[in-house]
Amino acid sequence: MASNKKYWKSVEELNENSSIVETLKQNEFVEPIPTDDFLGDKETLEASSTTRRDFLKYVGFTTAAASLAACEGPVIKSIPYVVAPDEIVPGVANYYATTIADGFDFANVLVKTREGRPIKIERNDLANHGGSVNARVHASVLSMYDQYRLQGPKVNGEDASWDELHTAVAGKLNETAGQDVVLLTQTFASPSTSQLIADFKAKYPNIRHVIYDAVSSSFAADAFQAKYGTRALADYDFSKAEVIVSVGADFIGDWQGGGYEAGYAKGRVPKDGKMSKHYQFEANMTLSGANADVRVPVTPSDQAKVLNALMGGSASGLADNVAEAVNKAKAQLAKAGAKGVIITGVQDAQMQEAVLNYNESVGSEVMDTANPRMTAMGNAADVANVMNGVVSGSVKGLITVGVNPVYSFPHSEFAAAYENLDFTLAFAMKEDETASKAKLVAATPHYLESWGDAQLKKGVFSLMQPTIRPLFNTQQFQDCLVQWTENGDSYYNYIKDMWSGTILADGGSWNQALHDGVYESAVEITTDADTAETTESSTSNGALSTTQGGMELTLYTKTGLGDGQQANNPWLQELPDPITRTTWDNYVTVSAADAKDLGLENWNVANGGLNGSYVNVKMAGVTIERVPVLIQPGQAKGSVGLALGYGRTDSVQSEMQTGVNAYRLYNNFSTTQGGVTLEKVSGEHEFACVQLHNTMMGRDIIRETTLEIFNTTKKDKHGEYAWNPMPKVSKDHQEIKVTDPGADLWDEFDRSIGHHFNLSIDLNSCTGCGACVIACHAENNVPVVGKSEMRRSRDMHWLRIDRYYSSEDSFADDLEKKENISGLGSSLSEFNEMESAAANPQVAFQPVMCQHCNHAPCETVCPVAATSHGRQGQNHMAYNRCVGTRYCANNCPYKVRRFNWFLYAENDEFDYNMNNDLGRMVLNPDVVVRSRGVMEKCSMCIQMTQKTILDAKRDGRPVKTNEFKTACSAACETGAIQFGDINDHDSEIFELKENKRMYHLLEAVGTEPNVFYQTKVRNTNEA
């Protein structure tokens, strides 16, 4: 059945006279293929002496040679010590107690060293007031192995010897005698350094000592000084609090040095039916706001009014919802009496003083002014004075120690003026923005290579000791001072002498103090403030009392980068911000309402990456161009946020020169600024955000209840609490629990013998701080993948902290909305609505790592049995067996398996710490570095549990109760992550497993995980 239909391939064929059709009849292509373009011209080809045959011969020969050569292993050399140090046994870790005091982070830490190399930072359990061992402190060990560090001193830009530098400095000091020379230092909190600076000033009386904290707590310190006479910061113990009202103070973040989360978390776990109540009034969404029971978005200018109203003033001028919250908070504070506390971050010394007065008047047990914190002693007015002095030319010389004013001063003309100064000496670890412009540069060692002491809290002294020989030709500032003031031969001897005369005068032992890292003594001793005389009266005020038009900006520091000192640390760059879950960037956070008005957008593209608009940020004549915008749920309308610490350029690897420098807007050293305008500009910014879906949509991922329900609900007929139900399945038309053996397809392992490890995560005490993520990074040699890979969701973190927003006002409302959906139309529209977060959402954090399922879905699908189950409850992963099918990752309901898409070590495409000899020193020798094409995941730190077992076996004793630890549980400041052996019925983990708040993630799937969570309880009780 023939058809005379004519088929045509293109419209061209319809044109009968087309030459193209004619050509195509003869040739495959219309135009000849341009072979000459890629083969080169004929002449060159013929001129070449290599024939095709020769070429094939070479290829064949080299392939054969390479494969033959590959059959023999390389010769590996082993080089033992010539004289082995007594304390080092190769293969066994040593721990040293020391102290970090870099001007922003202050903490007592324990340093793990292997074969003389520090490889990990841990908490020092002996230190009760140890400051905060946060993510930055955990990551600081990598900053020591930074290949961009200064390798020796420099004079006028040329490498020099220390003798040359000392001569040059002495010359300059004598030259400038009688002139205004400023010694601008970080806060050292070090008694011995203060003493040395006093001696130095005695020798050169023209020198002024000014303390400069890049991120200032000056207003609080001014208030404390005005009230109590000494310059310090009040300390708070939130474990004693029943009601916490914070107005603009991110105390779980970096407010006044941070480190309050441990005490806070203690009060947040319901005990005897009670837990603390936390009100937060703030502009940006902070960690504190995310953890609060009641969070009220309030612009900075309104925060002062809120404070006034709280302390007895009128609530007029406040929006109704704010006024209502203020009244409730006020009533609860009144009821709590001495168990209540108000804290504030309002940038005004008088307001700060008023709050101190209030807390004192109610006799708050939470506030400690007798033994205050001695960190962050800087005086903003003095610093401004120096800044203006340099610009105007009245300051003739500037010695900077541990600070980077060229980068972090807001004055736009400072950099040029600094360069023109005749005498500039920078003590710096890196050739940063300041050091690169200084005439004289003294290379200083990292704190892990230094001696030192500190008084972080009054009466609590700590020591800093080197844990490795200096990697480079460096000298401590204090050693130089010892030399300049002729105070003996070394700073070490100086500290030792000073301590034995003062702090240890009550008979304490130096060796014991060095071993413990901390020593408590009531002795009064020189502090930073004693040498830095305040020149201006402390009536500082940076608060925004009246609206200046435009938007209000709150500058903040991120969990990752802090004040920006460690900008070249890839671990911190890659740490997702706990709130925005965005890495490798800073950005302007705006509220959804403002974004709509300004036409600013965020959207996801096909590969899951987040894109956003750009704006120019303008304020008082300063413009920061092309700042990406992130729409932040919970941001107070009319306010914007921007993180400090980004935009570093000097001695920072190009990959890590991220973000914009927000210090340009840090006028008066006040974190709140008014009169800011945003101007949309063209372009799309590509964020590296690791969380695509931000809301929980009523799913049973994080279980939450209120304190009232938690306290009053009785067990139902199944022996369960209604707020923590066990999922049921139907078998033979009977409902049975999903954990019932009848619902089980599997043969159960016998786990009653030996150890059975479980991990508990308390959602009440997890503040989302991210310390565990970095600790896991360091312990398990987790690679850094860089911004573009992060954007593709190829992050390698074994442990992630998911952050969920509610799409209604609270998660309970979400659930209700989901339950009431009926019909297709309703479900389509309402589920869609639930995908976007509310204007002021509730927030919940949930750390998720491999759940080590007893019935692991990953194990059954592995074609090569590379992942298997251990009797001790750990899900093992044999990297050398893995062939990279990724079936396991696909079958994992928790999405915790990570695939090595590339070789991340010794690969120039991923030029982070694993690509240079120095950076690789931080690797843990007990854990293998994974190669390309294999799957990896949390191992529940099997190297640590095996070590604990081996230690016990070697000593011939049973493992002690609570002796087992993982890197995350050891790093958790709040105790939210607990690890242990549930076959030991005395252990804490056994108790937690029996806790009524305990639930498993996605219990209904029937995976029977060995990681469990404790239901989050919110305190919604009102007065």
Next chain:
Amino acid sequence: MTTFYNQLRAKLMDNNITDRMEKVPYRNLPKKWSFIALVFLLTFSFSQSAFASTSFLPTQAVDTAAGEKLFKANCAACHKLYKPATGPALFEVGDKYDREWLYKWIRNSQELVKSGDATAVKLFNEYNQSVMTAFPTLTNEDIDNIIAYTYTKKKTVAPPPVDPATAGGGGISNNIILAILALMFLMLIIVLVLVNKTLRRFAEAQGVELEEKEKSTPIWKAFVENQFLVLSTSIFLLLAAGYFAYGWMSQIDVNQGYAPVQPIHYSHRIHAGVNKIDCNYCHSSARKSKTSGIPSLNVCMNCHKNIGEVAAETLAEGQSEYGVDYNAEIQKLYAAVGWDEATQSYTGEEKPVKWVRIHNLPDFAYFNHSQHVTVAGVECQTCHGPVEEMEILEQHAPLTMGWCINCHRETNVNVADNEYYEKIHEELSKKYGKERLTAAEMGGLECGKCHY
């Protein structure tokens, strides 16, 4: 998987990591030569002992043997006979000092120094004012005996003459014999062919008719024509090839018997075998660490500060059996650790020794020595073989996973006197119904126990 940690170490210390592993050829010294050397050595040593006479003749009969015993017990820690050590060399010391002075000096040298005796003060200062232990209990007779012993002449054993032409000649002589044999075989065949030819010619001449064989199909043709045979043979050949290829590939990078040349010829045979030094004395970290540890050179110097050269017999044995001058090897140690024998002090010039690592476990396999040595009580030799017999250390075990697993399957866990095992052992033995449990039954076969 990349062995970062080791590579890093190697890279930091040595850029030359591209050279390849070379196996040491067996040293084929013909037995004949070693026998001659032995005879030579024996004759010499006997003739030497005959000369061990005393030129010093004390008034009373002396007992050199007793003197030797006393010398070794009391003096040898600081004095050597022919070389200065902490104190001066004592060879023929009786001729250097007055006998009465010697009695006083030995019983209490400090008293003599304090009394201002010129000789004593000079001697004291010459040897860095190191105080000599006083021996007040030694009688004059004892001291005489010791002095008599110091007249013992140094034993010298002439090294066996090494003829460069024949030193490595074992192989050549064998080849010559083989060549001669081959030649003879060839000649035999030629002769046979010739004989055959001649006989045929004779037969022809005599008119004897030789039967002609009927031409049959050649065997290869028959084989090719039989398709079944061809098929089965090719299947067989393929299977055989597969079997051998698998076997060959399984041994890649299994370096059993790997015995590289080390920068210092260190003899485990002498240290662990002859001198019976406990393995843990030098490899002390095996008890508490994952690595057994290559001893640092200061451990060597604990003994070698005093042992600057080996006994004459050992030296001769080394030269004849292994072609090694042990004394020169000890000098290499001194050079590395920076020990100046003349002044008996460290110069501070250290040159770390770059040993060639023999046992290379890949990075992805975790092995802990202390678990096996301290907890399980496994003898070092179980894995490392008869180290005390190895002149050059070699890899005894294959170090493959199958080898590890086998041992874990067969070895019982050492639970005796270890409280850690008390509970778990009791429960497990109830479960498996037996008293002794293997490492495998304890969970010693789980992947994650060794791979992380």
